[in-house]
Amino acid sequence: MMLWALILIPLLTAALIASGPRGAARGTAMLGSLISLFIAGLAAFQFDWGNSGAMQLGGSVPFLPSFGVEFSLGVDAVALALILLTALLQPLMVLGSFSAITSDEKTYYAWLMALMAPMVGVFAARDLLFFYVCFELTLVPMFILISLFGSTNRKKAAIKFFLYTFTGSILALAGLVYVAWKASAQTGAWSWDIATLQMVAQSMSLKEQSWVMLAMLAGFAVKIPLFPVHTWLPLAHTEAPTAGSVVLAGVLLKLGTYAVYRFVLPFVPAAVAEYAEAIALLSIVGIVYAGLICWVQRDVKKLVAYSSVSHLGFCVLGMVAINLIGAQGSLLYMINHGLSTGALFFCIGMMYERYHTRSMDELGGLAKKMPIWAFFMGFFTMASVGLPGLNGFVSEFMCLLGTFQSGAEGVGGVRGPLGFWFAAIAGTGMIVAAIYLLYMVGKVVFGPLKEPAGHGHHDDAHGHAHLPQDLTGREIGVLVPLAIGCVVLGVYPTPVLKAFEAPIQHTLAAYDGVNFEDFDGEDDDHGLALVALPAQGEAR
Amino acid sequence: MLINLLASHAAPQLHAAIEGGLGAITLYHYLFVAMVMFALGVIGFLARRNLIIMFLSTELMFQGAGLALIAFSRYHFNHTGEVFVIFVLTVAAAEAALALALVVLLFRQRESLDAQEWSSLQG
């Protein structure tokens, strides 16, 4: 019920905004998003955390019974955590847009609210097609937000964003439908229930699994984005309005990693085991490559955008390590990256509202003018760098440890495809991250004060934003929850980690029969012995 | 050339027909004529620029098909093909009426029946 409410309330709010008066738009959006947050909190309250691996709070409505399609919802701890992240970011995005959006507010807030519904849908879906539909539907509001409220190059960015991800996800659909067809051939009836399909998919031959994995990755890797299919992201980030960038970094990219976690890992274990090294290699290349590119950016926002590519490389790396620590780190990374990078985009947006530029050539030493802003910027940068005590560290640490452990014939019975060198090379990403993020902070926050020419009289130059020098209470209010999140998850991640344990164990159970050493490439066209899956918990 | 191909390699019953003999004129001959008519129609349609000639070429194609229908009808010893031909003739007549009306309309506009004149819509 509550999951339905989380999908419907944003839509309802969007409709209300669209039909209401212009002045009420942001208030309505705020109210709607707060209600959503409340309901998400309520859902978290109702969720049985002791049984976090089971799908809970579910419910389904038949949609295409003849196709076996249901609108079926349910969350385990992982999905719920990501929904909570979404619900947390939503009011902040609304709040953060108050001064940035001064024209056409109805359209803006309506689409911003409408965006939330499919995002929640993706995380809550237990039906493959419903998942896919929500996955695609996130494109529309984002496309509109970028093309209407973006900066100069917005059209191109929006089109590229849409087409790139759309193309990928159609291929992913082909892969998913293939699995569904396989299932229908086995069971005699079409079903899109993820748990059912998972079992069938695992029994496919390695060759089939590989193709299905390729198709799925074609869709999901673009969304993540994994090197080399990442180039839409910097463009979209740079052109999107602040809230758009925040939601893009905060949630939309997570759709990709979540999909990898939910579909690629448990559906095609043999193929993942076979190609984990290749995927890991791409991730690592992305980590270092994108990191170095960050270092030569002139546009702050683009820098942070590329840093997302680098960061999510860690996320994928942890996932293909195929062990608990790596997966834990990876899932935690999703949330952490949403908090810290989302917050960085907020900070950059606030700076942009004041100076109307994001060029590092024109800005410098803003700490002198905006100390509070500088504090938050520095804080979130450090969270992003992966400083222990803040959230980024725990996840990055665990991703790398998982990667390392994956190939080590160490204690604890952990096997996996990766190993020392993967961790070591990916670890250089830590250094690179420090290089580019400190480079940014050193340029923009610290150093001698530098403001764009003609900035002095900004009140008459830019009629709309009469913003004080430093952050307003509202802006601080946007950043503080994120900062608290960063600290809490950095200092006390245990509850989250504990909650993720059971769902990850479910997922990794698919690998119980996989012999990582055997997959050398030539000998095996054999299907995996169908591993008895732990029963997915029933919805209640 | 299609016809030759067909004739030399075609289905067994055609061979049977040829060898069994329907007299001097076999199905093959009828079909050959029909194909020639059809091919001439195609060639005429492609080669000529006068709209009326082009239309007549399509008529030739129709009639080629008609001839083949009758030949097959005879070969199969049923009347279906012949019935078909009657309908085809009707359709051809309707098309002719339409074509003539169209040609008149066009001639009024451009004083020419050159098909190349009509190429403003493109891309």
Add this chain to the structure above:
Amino acid sequence: MMSLLAAMSAGPDVPPMIAKLSIIVPEIVMFVGTCVVLMLGLSKTSTIRRASVGAAGLALIIAGIAAATGPQGVADSLLPHVMPYAKVLIAAVGFILLLLLTGTVDREVEAEADAGKPFDVLRANRAEFYAFFMFSLTGLMLCASADDLIWLFLALELTSLPTYVMVSISTARSRSQEAGVKYFFLGAFSAAMLLMGFTFIYGATGYTQLFGYHSIASVIGAQGSLGPIATLGFVMAIVGLCFKIAAVPMHFYTPDVYQGAAAGVSAMLAFVPKTAGFLGLMLLTSAVGWGLGGGYGLPSELRLLLWVVAALTMTFGNVLALMQRSVKRILAYSSIAHSGYMLVGIIAGPGAWGAGAPGNGLGAVLFYLMSYGVMNVGAFAVVASLEKQSGGEAEDVDDLRGLCKTHPLLGWIMVISSVTMLGLPFAIGFLGKFYLFTAGLRAGEVALIVVMGLNSAIAAFYYLRLAGAPLLEHRDEHEASLVVTAFNSRKLAGLISAVGVLALLPFADRLATLSDHAASYGASSEAAQASASQAEHVDARSVTDH
């Protein structure tokens, strides 16, 4: 239902001829309606003349009801249930098209008549126009009823011939005549091809009857293969039908004709001949059956032919649409592309008897025809409703800019229509594509599905332009604003289309089930059934075979 079917076709007291007639009741209604329209249009009284549209609409409604309540199947057909579905669909879409076609012709004549001049019957052609429209739809319904090559040929010609006239007279501009001449001549050329194909089929089998005890299907079934002559016949027939559905290599006329004709007529061209072509294709391929080709589908020659044609058609349509500025040309090319998608369903075939919707390719085609018929009208309705102040249609994409602000209704119709055709999830267009996806994969056509997916992505680009121009862009200040035509029924048609694509969603499952049922294959022929189920066993080719 089966008992009804039995009663209608083989009841002892009903003479066979009458039983046959009972299945073409909708066509008869249409024909009667056509005659009435013809006569009403010649009246001196303007009210009565106007009533001709009403009469046409009434005829469509009655025909639709007759189709819905009439016999639900024909015993000796391999596609026994296709008729009611197709005819109701034709009547429904026809009705929307009728709304869209109002005011297409005779505007000067009527204006003069209103101004007090005497009505000049010779110059008026409204009656003919609607009558031709009705004839065309009658032909289309006859295609659905066809069980014989002769019947099919005549029905196809009856569908096509009136449209040649409609294109030519749809506007007074020479572009319409150019469109007409291209359409007619190439149409005649392709009709000759079709006829030649039918001739060869007849020559190879000795029958023109498609299904039944003595029929093409039974001969092919008995032979177990097509043989060269029949193959040639089917190839030529299919190629001839490609003209109707605007598929490569017979697609060339499409953009020119769509652009030259009035928008309403273009909308009609996008639906009527296409439906006729697909019904014809379904009948022909059903006669061949999906059990011959190496055991898993159409005979390899036909499968290859359709495969290549499908891939080329969608690709050509989409890449050429990318280059266009004219909305009508974009829609024309997109119409080509949609034909390509639907061919996937034909290739996939019906699947196992009673296997259910997702695997039934023919059902997917019918479903897609339905969704395309509904969503396509919207886009054309917007173009039909707008005129430039200087006269002429506002057909450039740039003319649509800011439409959601200036003319919200039309703007949103355009947006919804484009987004639906784009195949964005939950729109009916997505479900159509999804149905084709599942059916195609069921048949193992993975590569074709991938081609189709990539094409959908290419298509997204121009649909985004169509949707983005009204929604996201602004009209320049100095540009002259557009005028909305006086014909509110055109807007109504657009509205029905836009609302339809949304309103059909809750019924999507019912519609899919209906489509599946309508396309259920091989009900009467034990042999065909057996071959079809045999096909189902082996058509589960894995992806590795490609």
Add this chain to the structure above:
Amino acid sequence: MTLLDAIPTLSTLASGGAEHFAYHVAEAGPKWMALVPGLPLLGAVICLAMLLFKRDMGGRSRVPAYLVTALLGISFVVTLIGFLQWNHGQPWVVHAFEWINVAWGSGAGQSLQANASFYMDGLSWLWMLFVTGLGAAICLYASEYMANDKGYARFFSAFALFVVSMSCLVMGDNLVMLYLGWEGVGLCSYLLIGYFYTKPSAVAAAKKAFIVNRIGDLGLALGLYLTFTTFGTVQYDELFAMVSAGVDGSGHSLAGTWQATWIPLLLMIGAFGKSAQFPLYVWLPDAMEGPTPVSALIHAATMVTAGVYLIARMYPLFLMDEALTALHVVAYVGTFTAFLAATIGMAQFDIKRIMAYSTLSQLGYMFAGLGVLTTNGAAYHVFTHAFFKATLFLACGAVMHGFAGQLDLRKLSGLWNMKGWRIVSVAMLVGCLNLSGIPVITAGFWSKDMIIAEAFTTPNQVIAGSSLIGWVLLITAGMTAYYTFRVFFRVFVGPVEFEPGDEAHGHGDDDDHGHGGDDHGHAGHDAHGHGDGHFHPHAPGWAINFVLAALAIGSTVAILPNFMGDHGWVGGLLHDSTAFYQSGFGHHEAPAGEHALANSKMEVVPVAAHSAPAHGAPSHDSAPDAHAAGEVHANSFLGMNAHAVMYYVSTLFGLAGLAFAAYLHGPVGAWSFGIGNRTKAAVSRADGWKRAIGPIGRWAEHKWYVDEFYDLILRTPLRVIAHIFHAFDKLIIDGALVDGAGLLPRLLGRTLRPMQSGVLHGYATGMAAGIGIIVLIVLVMTLS
């Protein structure tokens, strides 16, 4: 716990030879130990809150300073109380809360537990005592020093946070906590070096420090990962239980495994980064851009010794390796760093930089000490160094504070004789004496000796070339005395003469700096000498003087621990810690008091060469046979017992250096023992010498161009690669591939478009051709 149960407790000592760490099961310590990091954390948060909510009165409120000082003081007291309550020999484990805790099974090693827990043994106590104690003292100093800086609250917030991080580093009961503190101190170092954030050089230095440290951190992280995969745990008590038993997490022997070699090597890289050892030392001199209290506490006394702490803490792991590969590297690198830094230090003019290089050099000593197997010497040197180097830095800071940021030893002279500068001068003298290792009266002498002597004692077969290490260290000791007293002679004695510095050098917010603000305008041109300028140096106030005095006394008092207990107080603490290692080559790390006694016992002790690491493991019996020598002899210094003679030898070197300094830089008069001749601040005999040695002096002054070299081989290529990647991303991936793929349909469309010529015949031909091709293909297929 299952892990511990699985491991038999083995006897910790082999029959003969080296003693090393004995594993003791930890007992639960009192929870209030969490106050040690907790209180400074509270302080940091309060300061931060004041900053954010603008309650620091525009930076003029003194509350942050006193608050943090008080909290650090309490923290110190808590540490002290804890220490006094601590039962020697048994470590405390204080569990605060769960931090990272995941498990994928219940078997051995099937969980990752890294809790916020503290592990207190002798090593931790030692470090914590001087971290909190010095922290409190320096904080007090800073309360005056940093007064009138706008970022007062910011400074103390970061300062307190530093103590928190350092506490986590030292007290953490697992490697992840150590890593937390490790990076935490790195952050604080970054924040504090970059404290004057408007100054580009400070920002650059801060960045450099952080990034260079990160390189080390990667090593540490990998070492941690390898430790985890090898032992299945990162918690000290479990880890050391296994190491002392000589087994890894699955019970296999560690002997000869690659992990035994690589874990220490990787950890060592981390230690090199944090403790600024070659080649990762380049950040430390630049770090002097930070305020002086920061340099004193972080970049001299505490943080930079974290590397020493790490190696000492992990000493059992370092000893796992039979060949002691990592310890070799540690010894060589430490020695080289000591020497290299001394050469650079001799050629610098900025007194704070000289102190920075001396820190590097002394850190080198500590590492060399660790490398030559005297953890005791290293730790004791850390302890004494913390005091005297803090004293030196704070004295330098007082000078800098008083002379508007002047640090050039050529522009200052005769502070001893200036009013109000006596305490500073005395403190400086005490510091210099300590650093130079002037015998008997300085703690630095005793601690440094321990290392040098051990270098000569440790057999070459165990640490190859240990004698060479000893010689280099000796020479370096002489150089140290030289450059130390070079500073003292030039700045503190001689004629009173000064030139104020550029205020901004010390205090970035020049507009906010109250002192000397009015003088600043003239400072540039007329402030030669004390008489004619408008510049009035202000002598330090009570807080600075008090702290300096206390530290100077502390540095001297630090001699005492050397004479407490068997191995000195520090040795005693180490004995109860994982760092404990005493070679069988001679028990002569012993304090001087026992030295003569020990000396008499000096004899050849047979020890299997391999035995150092793996005594506990009984499976190694066969190993000695592998070594033909079979026995290893303790080394000696020129045939004499190193521990006995080293006092005299190093005294000789130290005094030689001092005398040389006096000769080159000493002023006329008693202060240079009658050999100096300097009469002006700027000129000394050394200038002539510098000319004599030609370019070498210039190279040394330019730090051997190492920074430039790094720029050339690392930064520049990396930057070029980054640009190439950027271009590649833009042009190839996005341009050619993505946009190209996007263009493909358009290109296809453009190619196909001419077919839509609008000409009827063209269409007809197209159709006919299409049909022809299709029919042909089908016919060929059918007939073939």
